[in-house]
Amino acid sequence: xxxxxxHLEPLLRKIQGYIYPNEIELHWGILxxxxxxxxxxxxxxxxxxxxxKVFDVKELQPTYRMSLLTALAFLLVAPLPLLAHLGHxxxxxxxxxxxxxxxxxAMFGFVxxxxxxxxxxxxxxxxxxxxVIVWAQNERGPRRWFHRLFSLFSxxxxxxxxxxxxxxxxxxxIIGIPSAFLLHGYxxxxxxxxxxxxxxxxxxxxxxxxxxxIVSGIALVMLIYMLVTPMRRKEMDMRCLDKLASFLFYAxxxxxxxxILDFIHRIYESEESIGILAELASGKLFVSLVxxxxxxxxxxxxxxxxxxxxxxxxxxxxxxxxxxxxxLVQVGIFSTRYNVVVGGQLFSxxxxxLTSYKMTIVGVExxxxxxxxxxxxxxxxxxxxxxxxxxTGTGRGLMTPPEGSQx
Amino acid sequence: xxxxxxxxxxAPKYGRRKFVKNLFAMIASxxxxxxxxxxxxxxxxPVLTLANGYKPYDHNWGMGVDVNKCIGCGRCVEACxxxxxxxxxxxxxxxxxxxxxxxxxxxxxxxxxxxGINSFKNGPGEKAIVRSFFVPKLCNHCDNPPCVxxxxxxxxFKSPDGVILVEPDYCIGCRYCIQACPxxxxxxxxxxxxxxxxxxCYHRISxxxxxxxxxxxxTHARIFGEVDKKASPLQRFLRMNxxxxxxxxxxxxxxxxxxxxxxEVN
Numbered sequence: 001x002x003x004x005x006x007h008l009e010p011l012l013r014k015i016q017g018y019i020y021p022n023e024i025e026l027h028w029g030i031l032x033x034x035x036x037x038x039x040x041x042x043x044x045x046x047x048x049x050x051x052x053k054v055f056d057v058k059e060l061q062p063t064y065r066m067s068l069l070t071a072l073a074f075l076l077v078a079p080l081p082l083l084a085h086l087g088h089x090x091x092x093x094x095x096x097x098x099x100x101x102x103x104x105x106a107m108f109g110f111v112x113x114x115x116x117x118x119x120x121x122x123x124x125x126x127x128x129x130x131x132v133i134v135w136a137q138n139e140r141g142p143r144r145w146f147h148r149l150f151s152l153f154s155x156x157x158x159x160x161x162x163x164x165x166x167x168x169x170x171x172x173x174i175i176g177i178p179s180a181f182l183l184h185g186y187x188x189x190x191x192x193x194x195x196x197x198x199x200x201x202x203x204x205x206x207x208x209x210x211x212x213x214i215v216s217g218i219a220l221v222m223l224i225y226m227l228v229t230p231m232r233r234k235e236m237d238m239r240c241l242d243k244l245a246s247f248l249f250y251a252x253x254x255x256x257x258x259x260i261l262d263f264i265h266r267i268y269e270s271e272e273s274i275g276i277l278a279e280l281a282s283g284k285l286f287v288s289l290v291x292x293x294x295x296x297x298x299x300x301x302x303x304x305x306x307x308x309x310x311x312x313x314x315x316x317x318x319x320x321x322x323x324x325x326x327x328l329v330q331v332g333i334f335s336t337r338y339n340v341v342v343g344g345q346l347f348s349x350x351x352x353x354l355t356s357y358k359m360t361i362v363g364v365e366x367x368x369x370x371x372x373x374x375x376x377x378x379x380x381x382x383x384x385x386x387x388x389x390x391x392t393g394t395g396r397g398l399m400t401p402p403e404g405s406q407x
Numbered sequence: 408x409x410x411x412x413x414x415x416x417x418a419p420k421y422g423r424r425k426f427v428k429n430l431f432a433m434i435a436s437x438x439x440x441x442x443x444x445x446x447x448x449x450x451x452x453p454v455l456t457l458a459n460g461y462k463p464y465d466h467n468w469g470m471g472v473d474v475n476k477c478i479g480c481g482r483c484v485e486a487c488x489x490x491x492x493x494x495x496x497x498x499x500x501x502x503x504x505x506x507x508x509x510x511x512x513x514x515x516x517x518x519x520x521x522x523g524i525n526s527f528k529n530g531p532g533e534k535a536i537v538r539s540f541f542v543p544k545l546c547n548h549c550d551n552p553p554c555v556x557x558x559x560x561x562x563x564f565k566s567p568d569g570v571i572l573v574e575p576d577y578c579i580g581c582r583y584c585i586q587a588c589p590x591x592x593x594x595x596x597x598x599x600x601x602x603x604x605x606x607x608c609y610h611r612i613s614x615x616x617x618x619x620x621x622x623x624x625x626t627h628a629r630i631f632g633e634v635d636k637k638a639s640p641l642q643r644f645l646r647m648n649x650x651x652x653x654x655x656x657x658x659x660x661x662x663x664x665x666x667x668x669x670x671e672v673n
Contacts, residue, residue, distance in 0.1 A: 019591075021498065022591045022594040025498055027586065027595065028582065086579050086580050087582070091579045094560040095560055102555075103583070108559070195589070196553060349590070352673075
């Protein structure tokens with residue numbers, strides 16, 4: 001109790017105008033910023049993977065498994081910030097046992113479980129099954145045991161079985177695309193359906209969330225590919241990178257258009273909240289909204305990729321531009337999440353004043369915890385890359401490229 | 408003729424008496440359960456009696472606030488904090504009082520220092536004040552409560568008597584209800600880490616007493632009572648005044664009714 005009071009005390013002096021007295025405490029902080037950011041990466045990475053299987057974009061084959069494992073690593077971390085943020089994490093299972101069917105949030109557990117079990121794990125299992133069996137045959141020790149366990153002790157390598165694997169991957173991917181849309185569109189709905197909050201309440205929210213998710217997912221896989229490939233001392237596949245950049249570019253254009261539409265719509269309708277929202281956007285949110293989200297996170301990378309597309313840029317410079325763009329996009333999308341979640345709580349529902357958000361350094365909702373939560377998926381990804389190498393022809397001499405992934 | 412005769416032959420086994428008996432049994436078996444269920448549905452509300460004899464289904468509580476009568480003394484805020492063990496710090500309120508000062512140029516200046524618990528002081532203002540008034544605020548106990556809708560575990564609920572309550576044993580502290588409340592009426596209790604709000608002093612009203620804020624108000628600015636019953640003081644208040652509610656556009660259907668409310672208040 002002491003630390004809550006000590007944290008709130010200085011915020012009293014930072015109030016501008018009038019806010020309801022209960023609004024001084026800002027309830028959804030940095031952890032709730034991380035949650036939609038991370039689920040967005042999951043959905044985006046998965047949709048990128050499905051481009052290969054469903055839409056048959058052959059150039060992206062080198063990133064197919066990488067995207068799946070990235071989605072898995074981030075999905076495993078996604079519930080952690082939520083859990084850490086709860087006042088009573090020990091009671092969180094109540095969401096499964098006695099869900100309130102009217103509540104958007106109550107569906108989280110079911111959407112999450114569906115996505116993890118019925119989509120992601122299933123697709124990874126079917127896609128890796130053949131390779132894992134082959135690996136297990138040539139290994140010993142705990143690695144062998146892990147791979148045998150992962151394949152659920154199946155050993156059928158007949159043509160019929162492999163054909164079934166391929167068909168299953170196809171089917172799961174087709175189910176997976178709407179599921180990925182559901183996973184992140186649903187997160188957008190959690191915010192978009194709060195009618196009390198004019199900054200959130202928008203029917204566009206789930207769609208904006210979705211497209212920003214696709215943007216962030218593609219950019220993340222691009223970054224991981226560009227970091228991991230030199231680490232393995234391999235040549236980067238420029239055709240793959242160019243294709244990634246193209247998809248990133250298109251997704252960003254849609255995302256940008258939606259955001260602009262939202263902006264114009266708000267200004268044109270000019271409801272009673274417009275005054276305070278304008279004050280918010282031009283004041284407390286100016287740096288994170290206009291400078292970071294819009295300029296650095298959107299216009300700059302869009303411009304960079306447009307330059308690459310318009311003018312013949314040598315491969316070396318192209319890689320650099322792609323890398324920087326993908327990095328800026330990550331910063332921009334994180335900022336987008338911040339502007340939605342924290343921005344939506346910086347103004348009073350009395351529409352008469354603004355409050356402040358102050359992040360702590362230590363503590364469950366602090367900066368260090370946030371950094372740890374953002375690094376954790378990369379640790380998981382490192383382990384996954386080691387146990388289930390997503391690249392074909394590894395130095396381990398374990399395998400030849402499977403037919404399934406050569407398609 | 409042929410057919411009739413064959414029927415007559417087999418008749419002794421299935422005589423008229425038996426036929427009529429079975430007919431009655433059939434009709435009865437079809438109608439009796441239905442009529443029983445219907446009777447159950449017709450009988451008034453479900454019966455639920457609390458340990459102290461209070462019957463929630465017999466009531467529908469609401470509150471009336473006469474803005475003209477409020478003098479901004481803050482006794483209601485004080486009474487509420489004491490009665491309900493609300494933390495004394497200036498961040499947690501089940502009820503608070505706002506002061507509105509409309510200046511010469513039409514600008515509205517609103518404040519509520521420490522929820523108005525220590526009343527209000529006049530600062531040296533540069534512009535002349537045209538009019539000024541106090542507005543007590545609390546949970547509106549909406550008939551269509553957005554906080555109840557969003558609670559993922561059903562910890563916050565509308566009780567049969569129309570009071571919105573939180574069951575702290577179920578509350579997981581996700582704070583979605585705080586986000587969903589358009590009136591800023593909820594907070595997270597810093598010790599229990601669960602959502603908190605005005606209960607109309609449920610422990611008092613279920614004993615036939617008035618909420619603490621109503622009892623403490625020296626000017627009868629707050630009126631507590633039944634929304635539906637003709638004889639209730641609240642009904643009289645609703646008949647005698649021009650009534651407004653807060654944020655009607657959100658369709659939350661508040662059950663806290665304001666008389667003489669200014670358009671500046673939201």
